[in-house]
Amino acid sequence: MSIFNLIVALGAVTHKDSDHERVLIKRIKAGDNKALEELYELYKSLLFGMIISIVKKREEAEDVLQEVFMRIWEKAHTFDENRGNVYSWIVTLTRNKAIDRIRSKGYKTQEKASTSVDEPEFSLEGDKFDPLETTIFSDRAELVKKALEEIPEKQREVIKVAYFGGMTQSEISEHLDIPLGTVKTRTRQGLIKLKNILEDHISRNG
Structure with a gap:
């Protein structure tokens, strides 16, 4: 199992989809843009932290986050709750989008032209930003960090x-x-x- 799949699996253990999340996806499938806005409010902090830990730049992360939710809107009909949960689907989609961005020609050209990487000042609930902390929810994030240190x-x-x-x-x-x-x-x-x-x-x- 890859490190990504392992972390996603741990996050899924902790974060059991709520009825609300499942309903939101069903509403999005039906073309309800208000449901997309609700899902955005629910996941934006978690996903932004995950994206910025990969792309390193705030502006790039903001663009990717918007792309992620456009993708959710376009691909909601492909989500099958019998094969996975909302959390795993969204986190996997987000990481793929972030990786696509840093592999893009435009991003690589920008990196070559820059000698430094932006230092983001993003936090969750007032805490100092920590990439691992934002990849999965609270206690599992802390557990993975400690395990990595071991x-x-x-x-x-x-x-x-x-x-x-x-x-x-x-x-x-x-x-x-x-x-x-x-x-x-x-x-x-x-x-x-x-x-x-x-x-x-x-x-x-x-």
């Missing part, structure tokens, strides 16, 4: 680059200047340890 630094580095950078293992190898085999080994070992830590915590705490 695995070796080199394994943690590869996993974070893969998750937030959306890089392939070959790209990670080039980015970190380490052999591809090393990337694969660190990723595999790191994910196994992370998964075991998280599963152990969940089994002990329910």
